[in-house]
Amino acid sequence: MKLFIHRKDLRTDDLTAFDYLREQEEESVHVLIYDPFLLRQGREKEHSGVNFRRHAARLGEQYRESKQKLHVAYGKPAEVVDFILNQFKGDITEIVVHRDMTPYAMERDRGIRKVSEAHDVTFTQLTDHLLMDLNGFTNFTGKSEPYKVFAAFHRRWVEFMNEHPNPPSAATVADVKVSDCQIEWPEQMQIPQELLEGSVSDNEEPHLLLDQFVVNRMAEYGEHRDEYEAYEPSHLSSYVAVGAVSIRKMYDAANRVAEAEEWIRQLCFRDFYLYRAVYESHYFTYEKVYDLSALHEAHFERWCKAETGIPIIDAAMTELNETGHMPNRLRILTAMFLTKNLQCPFTLGEAYFRRKLSDYDNIQNRGNWLWCASLGENAAPYFRVNNPVTQSEKYDPQGDYIRRWLPVLKDLHSKDIHQPRKDAIVDLKASRQAAIDVYKQILASRKK
Ligand SMILES: Cc1cc2nc3c(=O)[nH]c(=O)nc-3n(C[C@H](O)[C@H](O)[C@H](O)COP(=O)(O)OP(=O)(O)OC[C@H]3O[C@@H](n4cnc5c(N)ncnc54)[C@H](O)[C@@H]3O)c2cc1C
Structure with a gap:
């Protein structure tokens, strides 16, 4: 028998692992683990955590609709796997997962591999992402x-x-021999009630x-x-x-x-x-490759709270805070504004997006933040500092987006609505030049 563990693959159609399991023609036990590392410290209530919990609920429904059994457990993945392998007393011969490339995921999978080796069970990682x-x-x-x-x-x-x-692939979970065996989870591996609350799957198809x-x-x-x-x-x-x-x-x-x-x-x-x-060996450690000590977090909180006084930035941050969404162009503008005009380390903005974005993805988020901050191999030139006011005028001339998310400004004329407020926390022109000077030094500080 096989053990298949769902992770960033919360669906029941076209999974590499389902094709693999079908070819093996053996029964498989299917499990989804709620990992406290990813779903605690408040993240469960943030948009990214809610997104995961909703899709996890939907996955359960999809299994039920296909009349298949999905087990759901809570705990450190290696400990949950150890528990399952003990329960099945040698019946499980292979663990199958989809490969994940973040530092945490790789450490987690080293832990699972160790457990599988201790039980003399094969650990197979397939590529699906x-x-x-x-x-x-x-x-x-x-x-x-x-x-x-x-x-x-x-x-x-x-x-x-x-x-x-x-x-x-046309295969779905209905084509896989999913085992309908029961697992009696110990109390500490049952999903805490608060992680199930608000997990109604109202996702669109x-x-x-x-x-x-x-x-x-x-x-x-x-x-x-x-x-x-x-x-x-x-x-x-x-x-x-x-x-x-x-x-x-x-x-x-x-x-x-x-x-x-x-x-x-x-x-x-x-x-x-x-x-x-x-x-890229530095992909997750660029903050140590450059000297970022000239940067500071003085304005970070105002940026988070949508209180910068630059209407398009505040409108975009309001949408993010309220809904977990922000259009791509505005992610670029808010990220450049934070890292360049406000001279704030990109890691702070990256961490804020981690909590707030519904679509948060460690690798995509980091790659995009590095690009906006002009760091790393594939980055915007350091002297590129988009002007949020002219970009706002260009991409939404009537200012309707600002009116929608900052209703206090809704009566302003479209000529005025894009302009910095009197209490704006920076002067765009002066801060642009200062950013160019600072980032020139930062890029020169790169360690080999
Ligand atoms: C600072 C910053 C942080 C970001 N953080 C994330 C993140 O955590 N998770 C995330 O999925 N995207 C991130 N993006 C990329 C992009 O903004 C979103 O993928 C896009 O807004 C999603 O909208 P959509 O699904 O309508 O995409 P569409 O425009 O319809 O594009 C289709 C798909 O292509 C992919 N895609 C589009 N743009 C990008 C991009 N720039 N980089 C990588 N993939 C892309 C996405 O999977 C998207 O669903 C970030 C961009 C910036 C500038």
Whole structure:
């Protein structure tokens, strides 16, 4: 018998592991573990934690609808696995999971591997998150050094995906021999009631969102994606982050229609950050590679509380705080404003987004924050400091987004609504020049 553990793959269709289990033709016990490291210290109540809990509830419903058994446990994953292997007394011969590349996930999986070895059980990690096959891509490019810059990576990625498509599988949980055995969890491994509260799965069906986007809005994506008030992108990222929708199905749907290049380019961005996280030794430690001591956190709290006095920044932070969403263009503006105009270390903004974003994903979040802060291999030039006022005028000329999220300003004329308030915490022009000077020094401080 096998043990399959769900993690960032909260769905029952098109999972690499389901294809694998089907080929093995053996029964498998399926478990979802609520990990206190990821779901405690208040995170369970933040948008990212709520997103996970909702999709976890939906996963349970999907298993029930397929008349299959999903076990749900609470605790440190290695301890839960140890408990299960003891319960099954040698009947489980292999543990199957999807590979995850964050530092915490790798440490967690080292723990699970240790337990599996102690029980003489095989530990198999399959790849499900990425569109491309990492080893296949490396062989295809023939490069000894990984790509550092997105543009070059993107060119080769498109060629690779055309030659080696990774089509979705038609298999669902109904095609897998899921064991219906019972597990009597000890009290400490039962899900605490407060983690189940507010977990009602009112999520929209992601395939419906995908179809509607592909049919109605995909063609305008390239031209209008930055118009955060007038245009709606796919809104799939909070599903992608927990694996509630298959990335292969997204790519496949896009690939069938014309004018999908720009959207597919975003999926490539996602693969690029996953690729860099695997191959870039400093990906998670850039704060130690540069000397960031010239930066400070004086204005950080005002930024979090949407009290900077720059209307578009405060509107975007209000949306984030209230809903867990923020359009991509505004993530760029708020991140650049924090790191450059306010000279705040990117790690603080990154950590704030970790709690607040519904679609929080460690690797994607870090890659994007590094880009905005001009740090790392693939980053915006240090002298690029977007002006939030002119960007606001450009992408939402009437200021409707500001009116929606900052109703106190709703009666202002569209000429005035974008302008800094009298009590703005920085002067945009002066802080831009200061940021350029400071970041020039920071980049020069890079350790080899
Ligand atoms: C500072 C900052 C932090 C970010 N943090 C996250 C995060 O924690 N989690 C996250 O999923 N995205 C993050 N992004 C990327 C991006 O903003 C979101 O993926 C996008 O806004 C999601 O909206 P959508 O699903 O409508 O995407 P669409 O525009 O419809 O794009 C389709 C899919 O492509 C992927 N994608 C799009 N843009 C990017 C990008 N820049 N980088 C990587 N993948 C992308 C997402 O999976 C998205 O669902 C961040 C961007 C910035 C600038």
